[in-house]
Amino acid sequence: MIKNDFDYETKNNHLMIGGVDSVELAHKYGTPLVVYDVSKIREQISHFKSVFEDNHVDYEVSYASKAFASVATYQIMKQENCHIDVVSGGEIYTALKAGFPMDKVSFHGNNKSAEELKMAVENHVGVIMLDNFHEIELLSKILNDLDTQTNVMLRITPGISAHTHEYDQTGQVDSKFGFDVESKQAEKALEIVLNNPRMNMLGIHAHIGSQIFEVNGFVMAAEKLVDLSADWHQKFGYQPEVLNVGGGFGIKYSEEDDPIAPEKFVDAIVKAIKQRSNQKGLNLPAIWIEPGRSIIGPAGYNLYTIGSRKDVPEIKSYITVDGGMGDNIRPALYQAKYEAVLANKANDEPESNAVRIAGKYCESGDILIQNINLPHIEPGDVLAMFATGAYGYAMASNYNLNLKPAVVFVENGQDKLVIKRQSYEDLVRLDLEY
Ligand SMILES: Cc1ncc(COP(=O)(O)O)c(C=O)c1O
Numbered sequence: 436m437i438k439n440d441f442d443y444e445t446k447n448n449h450l451m452i453g454g455v456d457s458v459e460l461a462h463k464y465g466t467p468l469v470v471y472d473v474s475k476i477r478e479q480i481s482h483f484k485s486v487f488e489d490n491h492v493d494y495e496v497s498y499a500s501k502a503f504a505s506v507a508t509y510q511i512m513k514q515e516n517c518h519i520d521v522v523s524g525g526e527i528y529t530a531l532k533a534g535f536p537m538d539k540v541s542f543h544g545n546n547k548s549a550e551e552l553k554m555a556v557e558n559h560v561g562v563i564m565l566d567n568f569h570e571i572e573l574l575s576k577i578l579n580d581l582d583t584q585t586n587v588m589l590r591i592t593p594g595i596s597a598h599t600h601e602y603d604q605t606g607q608v609d610s611k612f613g614f615d616v617e618s619k620q621a622e623k624a625l626e627i628v629l630n631n632p633r634m635n636m637l638g639i640h641a642h643i644g645s646q647i648f649e650v651n652g653f654v655m656a657a658e659k660l661v662d663l664s665a666d667w668h669q670k671f672g673y674q675p676e677v678l679n680v681g682g683g684f685g686i687k688y689s690e691e692d693d694p695i696a697p698e699k700f701v702d703a704i705v706k707a708i709k710q711r712s713n714q715k716g717l718n719l720p721a722i723w724i725e726p727g728r729s730i731i732g733p734a735g736y737n738l739y740t741i742g743s744r745k746d747v748p749e750i751k752s753y754i755t756v757d758g759g760m761g762d763n764i765r766p767a768l769y770q771a772k773y774e775a776v777l778a779n780k781a782n783d784e785p786e787s788n789a790v791r792i793a794g795k796y797c798e799s800g801d802i803l804i805q806n807i808n809l810p811h812i813e814p815g816d817v818l819a820m821f822a823t824g825a826y827g828y829a830m831a832s833n834y835n836l837n838l839k840p841a842v843v844f845v846e847n848g849q850d851k852l853v854i855k856r857q858s859y860e861d862l863v864r865l866d867l868e869y
């Protein structure tokens with residue numbers, strides 16, 4: 436029986452994830468627990484790839500690993516023959532540990548340190564996404580010192596304000612990311628790069644933001660990239676081999692969200708680039724996308740055990756779980772909404788009174804779900820939140836010195852622990868006596 440907008444399977448009144456009983460997972464590994472249904476990750480990647488193949492264009496699907504980076508995630512991306520986007524030395528290190536091929540890595544960031552750039556160059560990352568003039572200088576020095584070369588792309592801000600949470604907008608002129616096109620910063624950066632024989636200018640990149648539902652912004656940004664290519668072709672005889680249109684395709688978190696399938700955004704982008712390149716008489720470039728959330732988000736579930744309850748007479752009932760803002764900061768940070776079920780009572784009828792799901796952290800703002808109708812709740816019940824796979828564990832913290840949860844991958848009815856739960860010993864491992 437389906438009680439919310441997520442299609443989910445049940446067996447013996449329990450929520451099933453990837454053919455595995457979620458209540459058994461909660462008992463086996465403890466809670467809070469993050470569970471990924473790996474088949475969903477693979478399916479989404481394959482949907483993206485089909486769009487490019489149906490449109491007969493060269494492409495790469497580059498997973499934006501900030502959404503959830505781990506050795507196991509990078510290994511899946513390797514199996515799926517994807518590229519990855521990394522944004523720190525830590526993500527490069529983890530990808531190396533996973534045996535991920537470095538030539539399929541794009542290195543992003545608006546303040547990459549000299550150490551990080553050196554690490555990227557020494558490990559032969561596929562392309563460095565240049566974001567600002569300071570970084571061009573740093574990279575140029577590192578390439579001279581190491582007497583080597585690298586591929587680069589310029590990240591530009593196309594001047595497009597996406598309709599999403601302010602913290603998730605990145606393509607507008609007033610942004611900390613990338614080179615501005617209007618004021619000719621991007622053009623100046625291009626000239627510097629073209630005059631540097633150690634930098635191979637592979638293409639242009641734009642990412643307008645995250646959790647976007649409208650196709651228009653993406654199409655406009657894509658057209659802007661082609662227009663810029665035409666301009667640069669005319670002025671400098673330079674034509675990008677690659678246009679990287681970023682990620683940002685919105686997913687469903689709650690009944691308020693009604694996004695189109697992520698691959699439909701890509702289809703619109705690809706068609707826009709084909710048409711505009713044709714109009715401008717340009718060769719069709721390879722098209723790269725960098726989705727994070729849409730690949731990993733819907734595949735993730737957070738499982739919690741229900742503990743205390745506080746009924747505020749005639750106001751509301753607070754039901755508290757054994758996790759909260761430390762494993763999912765999104766509700767507190769962006770007022771993000773989620774849906775959930777009681778995993779051990781998955782087919783039971785919901786009660787008429789809505790409850791509020793609170794976390795265990797010492798913050799009044801630590802509320803995971805403001806209002807939800809659940810079946811009769813008892814301590815020990817398991818709550819499963821949907822679509823928690825992106826920017827959940829990835830933004831986890833040890834606030835209140837709570838432990839970061841374990842992460843389990845399930846596929847074909849099998850479960851596998853891929854990140855251990857932290858231990859108390861882990862919490863003090865870096866501490867020193869005073
Ligand atoms: C440069 C870049 N590429 C890709 C992404 C991935 O975005 P999303 O997870 O919304 O697909 C981000 C994050 O917003 C980003 O900053």
Ligand SMILES: N[C@@H](CCCC[NH3+])C(=O)O
Nearest residue numbers: 501603645646765825826
């Ligand atoms: N962390 C944000 C998205 C930021 C995307 C990275 N540029 C979220 O959870 O929605």
